[in-house]
Amino acid sequence: MGLGDGQSLPGRVALRLDPSLITRLTSNMIVVLVSGTNGKTTTTALVAAGLREAGGTITNSGGANMTGGLASSLAEATPDIAETRFAALEVDEIYLTAVAEMVAPAVFVLMNLSRDQLDRTSEVRRIAERWRLLVDEMPLTKVVANCDDPLVCYAASASESVIWVAAGISWTDDAIGCPVCGGEIVFSSGSWACGCGFCRPEPSWKLGADQTIEFPDGRIKVNPRLPGSFNLRNSLTALASCSAAGVPPSTAVTGVEAVSAVSGRFARYQIGSGTDAEVMLSLAKNPAGWSELVGMVDLIATDSALVIGLNAKIADGRDPSWIWDVPFDVFSGRSVIVTGERCLDLAVRLKYAGVGPLVVQDVYSALVVASKWSKQVVLLANYTCFQEARKALESPLAARHDGSARIVHLVGELRRWRNLSRTNGS
Numbered sequence: 001m002g003l004g005d006g007q008s009l010p011g012r013v014a015l016r017l018d019p020s021l022i023t024r025l026t027s028n029m030i031v032v033l034v035s036g037t038n039g040k041t042t043t044t045a046l047v048a049a050g051l052r053e054a055g056g057t058i059t060n061s062g063g064a065n066m067t068g069g070l071a072s073s074l075a076e077a078t079p080d081i082a083e084t085r086f087a088a089l090e091v092d093e094i095y096l097t098a099v100a101e102m103v104a105p106a107v108f109v110l111m112n113l114s115r116d117q118l119d120r121t122s123e124v125r126r127i128a129e130r131w132r133l134l135v136d137e138m139p140l141t142k143v144v145a146n147c148d149d150p151l152v153c154y155a156a157s158a159s160e161s162v163i164w165v166a167a168g169i170s171w172t173d174d175a176i177g178c179p180v181c182g183g184e185i186v187f188s189s190g191s192w193a194c195g196c197g198f199c200r201p202e203p204s205w206k207l208g209a210d211q212t213i214e215f216p217d218g219r220i221k222v223n224p225r226l227p228g229s230f231n232l233r234n235s236l237t238a239l240a241s242c243s244a245a246g247v248p249p250s251t252a253v254t255g256v257e258a259v260s261a262v263s264g265r266f267a268r269y270q271i272g273s274g275t276d277a278e279v280m281l282s283l284a285k286n287p288a289g290w291s292e293l294v295g296m297v298d299l300i301a302t303d304s305a306l307v308i309g310l311n312a313k314i315a316d317g318r319d320p321s322w323i324w325d326v327p328f329d330v331f332s333g334r335s336v337i338v339t340g341e342r343c344l345d346l347a348v349r350l351k352y353a354g355v356g357p358l359v360v361q362d363v364y365s366a367l368v369v370a371s372k373w374s375k376q377v378v379l380l381a382n383y384t385c386f387q388e389a390r391k392a393l394e395s396p397l398a399a400r401h402d403g404s405a406r407i408v409h410l411v412g413e414l415r416r417w418r419n420l421s422r423t424n425g426s
């Protein structure tokens with residue numbers, strides 16, 4: 001994500017004029033700060049929905065998760081600030097210390113730490129060190145931490161009031177070196193340990209059978225409208241976080257279950273007018289996020305046509321070589337369209353995964369073609385490709401045209417692909 005997405009210019013200016021802005025706006029609120037590499041936008045939305053069941057809540061939806069963006073989000077909510085009891089704020093991993101010093105949070109929610117796009121934020125260990133110092137310096141702040149992520153455990157264990165949540169880890173490649181001794185962490189049967197004694201803490205919040213959440217003084221069934229097992233785990237984290245902020249699961253669960261889309265993620269759109277074809281949008285930005293999505297789609301969208309989109313703009317990270325780390329093999333034998341400005345990189349990657357995709361560079365056209373294969377379409381895309389799809393689907397032109405306006409473009413694409421295949425001798 002580029003600077004423009006998490007930092008807002010008016011917000012930064014406001015902070016320059018009044019450095020205490022964020023502090024003043026949140027001074028009477030119970031503040032929950034949510035951070036981590038993956039799932040923080042969704043989890044923040046779930047936390048906010050849960051807290052809202054108990055009182056006025058403000059949040060920074062839309063990914064404005066650095067100091068400037070936060071100042072803007074809070075300032076926009078100003079008229080309601082007198083009635084606001086809670087703030088659920090998503091914070092960029094790197095900005096957590098700066099924001100925490102401004103808002104004196106009641107709760108930190110530390111989700112996971114993994115490598116982001118290859119050319120950005122590679123220093124996950126340094127972030128873990130910073131978080132560790134932070135929770136140590138703020139002993140009054142409760143820490144809700146994911147016990148399945150060794151780097152998060154390393155950071156959180158410096159606090160004396162940790163609530164361990166079994167929120168899972170889908171990507172262990174970045175966490176194999178022990179942050180305590182440098183030795184090797186071994187993951188097996190849902191746990192992990194290092195020879196030095198550093199090992200997975202016992203969680204007090206975890207998933208039981210049949211979507212039940214078990215916590216220290218009870219259990220509750222949760223039916224999130226958001227799809228996928230990772231959203232069940234995000235709901236678990238959200239309920240633990242609400243509880244740490246003083247809102248019991250029996251109250252918060254109503255709000256958590258009602259969330260159906262988060263800034264377009266998991267939102268469903270009709271494709272064209274007069275059709276009953278529908279697409280669900282999903283977004284991932286790095287190998288860990290993609291692994292989650294690929295697993296979700298493989299499980300819940302077995303009859304859907306798949307469109308996979310990849311751009312490599314600055315906000316996405318310029319180097320898309322991480323696609324080789326994503327387990328696309330699960331789509332072997334399925335009908336897949338690849339799209340986006342790096343669709344050919346994806347096509348090669350998928351070919352090696354045993355998938356023979358159709359290439360349609362324009363994302364809206366790709367969705368229209370997919371809707372001819374199945375009435376249910378799922379788009380997996382990285383950041384700017386996801387935004388392009390959302391914009392196209394929300395534009396009135398898309399609703400009027402059933403894609404016919406794009407057919408000319410599409411035919412050109414098919415011809416291009418055929419020529420390319422021919423020159424490749426395949």
Ligand SMILES: [Zn+2]
Binds near residue numbers: 179180182183184
């Ligand atoms: Zn160790």
